[in-house]
Amino acid sequence: MITRRINTMTIRTLLIPNDGSDAIRFNLELGFKVARDIEAHCVVLHVRPDPQDSMPIVVESASASMIEQIIHMAIEEVGERAAAAHKLFDDCCREAGIAVEVNPHGAPGGSAAWLEKTGREDDAVAAAGRLADLIVVGRSEPDQQVSYGLVLDAALFETGRPVLLTPPGGAAKFGRRMAIAWNASPQAARAVAAALPILSRAGEVAVMAVKADNALDGDADGLITYLSWHGIEAVSHPVAVEGLSVGEALLAECGKLEADCLVMGAYTHSRMRQLILGGVTSHVLDHAEIPLFMAH
Numbered sequence: 001m002i003t004r005r006i007n008t009m010t011i012r013t014l015l016i017p018n019d020g021s022d023a024i025r026f027n028l029e030l031g032f033k034v035a036r037d038i039e040a041h042c043v044v045l046h047v048r049p050d051p052q053d054s055m056p057i058v059v060e061s062a063s064a065s066m067i068e069q070i071i072h073m074a075i076e077e078v079g080e081r082a083a084a085a086h087k088l089f090d091d092c093c094r095e096a097g098i099a100v101e102v103n104p105h106g107a108p109g110g111s112a113a114w115l116e117k118t119g120r121e122d123d124a125v126a127a128a129g130r131l132a133d134l135i136v137v138g139r140s141e142p143d144q145q146v147s148y149g150l151v152l153d154a155a156l157f158e159t160g161r162p163v164l165l166t167p168p169g170g171a172a173k174f175g176r177r178m179a180i181a182w183n184a185s186p187q188a189a190r191a192v193a194a195a196l197p198i199l200s201r202a203g204e205v206a207v208m209a210v211k212a213d214n215a216l217d218g219d220a221d222g223l224i225t226y227l228s229w230h231g232i233e234a235v236s237h238p239v240a241v242e243g244l245s246v247g248e249a250l251l252a253e254c255g256k257l258e259a260d261c262l263v264m265g266a267y268t269h270s271r272m273r274q275l276i277l278g279g280v281t282s283h284v285l286d287h288a289e290i291p292l293f294m295a296h
Contacts, residue, residue: 015128036096042110134163157266162294167291174261178199190296208253
C-alpha cells in the first residue's frame with residue numbers, strides 16, 4: 001500500500017539514554033535508523049553517577065585512607081563506564097553513517113551529539129526528555145527491572161513526550177507495517193498524534209480496536225478518517241479477545257499482521273504511577289517482541 005505524502009507533524013530531535021551496557025546498542029541502532037529515515041537529530045545522553053552517592057555505607061570505624069580509597073575506586077568505575085558508553089556511541093555513529101553534529105542545522109541522513117551529565121539517570125532523562133520530540137529506551141531483561149523501571153517511568157510519565165521502546169535483542173525491521181492499539185483514550189490519541197511522522201512513511205497501517213460485547217472499544221472508522229487527513233491510508237482490524245487478556249490479544253494480532261511496531265497509549269491504574277503500570281501496558285511491555293511507540 002502506498003501512502004500519499006503531505007506535510008504533517010515532525011520529529012526533529014530524539015533522546016537516547018546510554019549507560020554503556022551492551023543492550024544499549026539496540027537502542028542506538030533503532031534511534032539512528034529513525035533519524036536517518038526522517039533526517040532528525042539524536043542526543044545521546046550518558047549520566048555519570050555521583051561517586052559520593054554510589055559509595056557503599058561506610059562504617060564509623062573506617063579510616064580516612066579507606067574512605068579515600070573507596071571514593072577513588074568509585075570514580076574509576078564511573079570513568080570506565082563513561083568511556084565504554086562513549087566508545088559505543090562512536091562505533092554506532094560510524095556503523096550507521098550518522099554525522100556527529102552539535103549545531104541545530106541538521107545533516108542529510110540524520111545527525112547525533114554526545115551529552116554527559118552527573119547525577120541520577122532518571123532525573124537527567126526526565127529533564128533532557130522534555131526538550132526532545134521522542135525518547136528511545138530499551139525494554140529490560142528480568143535482572144534489569146529496577147534501573148530500567150526508573151528510566152522508563154521518567155521517560156513515559158515525567159517528560160510529556162512519546163517513547164519508542166526497543167525489544168530485547170533489537171529490531172530487525174521497523175516502520176513498514178505499523179499497528180495501532182486504539183481505544184479512543186486520551187493516551188492513545190496522544191500516541192497516534194506523536195507517531196504521525198512515522199506512520200506517514202509506513203507501507204501498511206492497521207487500526208486494532210478490541211471487540212467487547214459485539215461492539216468495538218474505540219471508533220476505528222473515526223481514527224481511519226483522521227489518519228486519511230494526514231495522507232495516511234489505514235485499515236481496520238478488529239481484535240477478538242476470546243479467552244485472552246487484552247494485552248495477549250493485541251500482541252497475537254500484531255503477530256498475524258507481521259507488524260514491526262505497535263503504537264499505543266501507556267496507562268496507569270494507580271496513584272503510585274512511578275511503580276505500577278496498568279495491566280494491558282504491563283503485559284505488552286513484558287512480552288512484545290517488536291518496538292513499541294507509546295505516550296501517556
